[in-house]
Amino acid sequence: MGEFFDIFIGSTDVFFQGLWLTLRLSVVSLLIAIVIGLFFAMLKISRIKILEIIADLYIWVVRGTPLIVQIFILYYGLASIWLIPEFWAASIGLAFHSGAYIAEIIRGSIQSIAKGQNEAARSLGMNRRLTMRRIVLPQAFRRAVPALGNQFIIGIKDSSLASFIGLQELFGVSNTMGSNSFNYLPYFFTVAIYYLVIVLVLTVAVNQLEKKLAVSD
Amino acid sequence: MTKPREMIRVEKLNKSFGDLHVLYDIDLKVNESDVVVLIGASGSGKSTLLRCLNFLEFKDDGKIVIEGEQVEAATHDLNKVRAKVGMVFQHFNLFPHKTVLGNVIEAPIQVKGMSKKEAVKEGKRLLDKVGLGDKYDIYPSRLSGGQKQRVAIARALAMQPDIMLFDEPTSALDPELVGEVLETMKELGEEGMTMVVVTHEMGFAREVGDWVVYMNEGRIVEEGQPDHIFDHPKEERTKAFLNSIL
Numbered sequence: 005m006g007e008f009f010d011i012f013i014g015s016t017d018v019f020f021q022g023l024w025l026t027l028r029l030s031v032v033s034l035l036i037a038i039v040i041g042l043f044f045a046m047l048k049i050s051r052i053k054i055l056e057i058i059a060d061l062y063i064w065v066v067r068g069t070p071l072i073v074q075i076f077i078l079y080y081g082l083a084s085i086w087l088i089p090e091f092w093a094a095s096i097g098l099a100f101h102s103g104a105y106i107a108e109i110i111r112g113s114i115q116s117i118a119k120g121q122n123e124a125a126r127s128l129g130m131n132r133r134l135t136m137r138r139i140v141l142p143q144a145f146r147r148a149v150p151a152l153g154n155q156f157i158i159g160i161k162d163s164s165l166a167s168f169i170g171l172q173e174l175f176g177v178s179n180t181m182g183s184n185s186f187n188y189l190p191y192f193f194t195v196a197i198y199y200l201v202i203v204l205v206l207t208v209a210v211n212q213l214e215k216k217l218a219v220s221d
Numbered sequence: 222m223t224k225p226r227e228m229i230r231v232e233k234l235n236k237s238f239g240d241l242h243v244l245y246d247i248d249l250k251v252n253e254s255d256v257v258v259l260i261g262a263s264g265s266g267k268s269t270l271l272r273c274l275n276f277l278e279f280k281d282d283g284k285i286v287i288e289g290e291q292v293e294a295a296t297h298d299l300n301k302v303r304a305k306v307g308m309v310f311q312h313f314n315l316f317p318h319k320t321v322l323g324n325v326i327e328a329p330i331q332v333k334g335m336s337k338k339e340a341v342k343e344g345k346r347l348l349d350k351v352g353l354g355d356k357y358d359i360y361p362s363r364l365s366g367g368q369k370q371r372v373a374i375a376r377a378l379a380m381q382p383d384i385m386l387f388d389e390p391t392s393a394l395d396p397e398l399v400g401e402v403l404e405t406m407k408e409l410g411e412e413g414m415t416m417v418v419v420t421h422e423m424g425f426a427r428e429v430g431d432w433v434v435y436m437n438e439g440r441i442v443e444e445g446q447p448d449h450i451f452d453h454p455k456e457e458r459t460k461a462f463l464n465s466i467l
């Protein structure tokens with residue numbers, strides 16, 4: 005126990021570097037994932053068969069393969085054509101992955117917006133695009149906040165896989181230090197606490213955001 | 222006497238949803254400044270007819286002529302037509318993520334390209350007019366049903382439509398709130414707005430309506446001036462309907 009506290013206190017600077025990388029990876033991949041998710045959500049509701057099939061295919065591939073395989077294919081596969089830095093390989097891999105889940109989240113929340121909203125906007129002369137951008141999406145995003153927050157939390161934990169392509173994010177740091185000292189367990193306990201705290205902070209933040217958005221409803 | 226300007230003409234309009242034929246050979250004329258009231262039992266096709274006039278539904282065949290121009294979905298920019306034809310819904314359909322004023326200025330800015338300043342000025346004028354001059358900055362969820370519907374009316378008016386369609390605008394309201402909305406509509410009618418109103422408020426139909434159309438099972442059974450329809454209906458079905466609701 006004493007050993008664990010020594011490590012926990014003594015290695016904060018290294019862990020903080022790992023934490024910083026984890027946060028950057030998670031946020032960057034979330035932002036890319038939202039763009040990807042929005043794009044495929046639009047394909048899914050386009051009512052154009054071929055576009056729907058493309059979106060389904062994407063979601064099927066993402067759901068049907070392990071994330072680590074996706075990251076490896078992206079990193080080693082793309083590396084043969086174009087040397088992509090580890091950070092971006094991991095960010096894009098993670099985004100490609102959560103993008104599929106986010107596409108389903110956004111599609112669901114778009115479809116949960118009452119039909120009357122669409123009709124009211126159209127009856128005012130707003131075209132489909134404008135209606136989507138100004139009326140439906142802002143409401144859909146608000147409604148999606150809890151699910152997106154949840155997906156972000158999953159993304160933070162998933163970002164630990166980036167260590168497999170050499171990134172010293174939180175998990176990578178704990179793994180490296182563990183192997184250097186031949187004493188893994190205290191480092192893994194330490195990293196677990198870091199993840200728990202991030203997730204706790206994030207859960208509270210999402211709840212607050214949710215409450216704040218509800219006020220204007 | 223000059224011939225009144227024809228705002229809407231419908232000829233032999235038919236509409237089905239799948240196998241369900243909902244409108245049969247509807248003919249209808251609405252002149253400028255007329256208030257036409259559509260009455261009829263639930264399911265008789267009133268909403269569908271109104272929605273066809275605003276192209277929220279598409280006819281199967283027949284003609285819809287708006288302000289002298291026969292409108293076809295294939296060849297016309299329906300957004301332009303809709304901008305000229307305002308619609309008020311039973312369930313208000315206000316935009317919940319926008320303030321009262323935000324609801325009203327949205328379309329003028331986004332569709333008409335009006336400057337924000339001008340839209341705000343006009344929006345405030347309209348909200349004052351419907352008696353909501355103190356509610357610009359609050360969100361719709363904090364309004365009563367009657368207030369919501371008046372915002373919806375102001376929102377439609379902000380596009381400066383030539384025609385206003387109302388689909389049971391008071392049916393979702395508590396009885397004590399019906400009056401304020403009908404009053405707003407009455408004023409609008411008196412100012413010369415061309416209106417087509419689906420309603421079960423027979424008092425309003427009689428007082429404000431210039432023409433009453435009774436529909437049953439997708440057909441226009443009888444139409445005429447309010448006193449003709451209410452006091453001397455010719456058709457048995459009209460009599461039966463009026464007896465059932467009065």
Ligand SMILES: Nc1ncnc2c1ncn2[C@@H]1O[C@H](COP(=O)(O)OP(=O)(O)OP(=O)(O)O)[C@@H](O)[C@H]1O
Nearest residue numbers: 238241243261262263264265266267268269270389
């Ligand atoms: N989108 C739709 N799909 C299938 N059937 C529909 C649709 N909209 C309306 N209908 C049907 O068309 C018929 C006419 O409906 P409509 O809403 O026009 O009647 P209404 O006279 O407005 O009735 P109410 O007084 O209940 O509003 C009904 O049988 C209804 O079930």
Ligand SMILES: [Mg+2]
Nearest residue numbers: 267268269389
């Ligand atoms: Mg109806």
